[in-house]
Amino acid sequence: MEHSKQNAVINALKTHDFLKTITQLREVGHLFLHEKPAKISTSQKEEVKLYLENEYYREAQEYPFKAPVYDNDAALWAAKIIYHTALFIIFRKDSDNSIEKLFPYFDKQIQPSQILSADLLLRYLPFLYHTLENIDPKDILLERLKSILNNWHYSAIDLHFSPGQLNIELYYSNSCLQQLFFNRIVVQKNQAWGSHPAINKKLIQHLGFYKDQLWNSLSAITIPNDESE
Incomplete structure (x- = not known):
């Protein structure tokens, strides 16, 4: 579908909370939530995937090199993580026992396509993480969110904790992702x-x-046996 037609369809579909939450977060940086959100239906998921696909290829026009293809599953997974995180922060009516169900780990192999597709929304997770941390630094959800971000390093760069087990070769395997990764750092x-x-x-x-112009305080480190290679 052409992007102009996609936009027309998307504008006509902005009628439910899940899509409104995602579009407003992407477009104006605000979260739109109701106190009693309904279960996300299959049709609502499809509408969000359509919107995010359009957003991905619109954003990819500014990417260096050739962008990886869009991945629907990763983008939708990230959208649900963001949506449920916002609900937990604002309303917190679900019990802690529902965390594993509402915040599952991505169940497929992570590749450059998944990293950039999920980042359409996972880039907002560090902000939500800090918001929740300020409310209650002992909240059990923090551990889950941190664990998720430790598997999605590109989206976690502006968090204060150091990267965990970093599969750096994955980021170096794609020229587009590598440059975007360095740029964000x-x-x-x-x-x-x-x-x-x-x-x-x-x-x-x-x-x-x-x-020196872009990051004067960054110093080269000495690595025994040049382990960076």
Whole structure:
């Protein structure tokens, strides 16, 4: 479907909370929620996937190199994670026993397509994480969200904790993802990421002559036996 036709369909479909929540978060940075949200129906999921596919290819026009193909499953999974996180923060009527059900781990292999498709919405999860942390730093949901983000490093770069087990070769396997990954680290000026042994050398090479201009405080680290290669 052409993007202009997709937009017309999407505008006509903005009638339920799940889609409204996703579109308003993407478009104006606000969350739209009702106190008694209904269960997400199959048709609502399809509408959200249509919207996110359109958003992905619109955003991908600005990506460096050739963007990976859009992945419906990863995008919808991330949309539900964001939606349920917002509901928990604002209303918190579900019990802690429902966390595993409402916040499942992604059940497929993570590849560049999944990383960038999920990031359409997972990029907002660190903000929600910090919001919940400020409300209750002992909230059991925090552990689950952190565990999720430790598997989706591109979306977690602006969090304060250091990257966990980082499959860096996955990020280096796709030129588009690699440059976007480095760009986000630089924008966030996250020293934990910029000084990571698997990232530091290649990131400084990526910055080249603009390194001091873009991130003057980033220093090269010494790695025994050059483990970054």
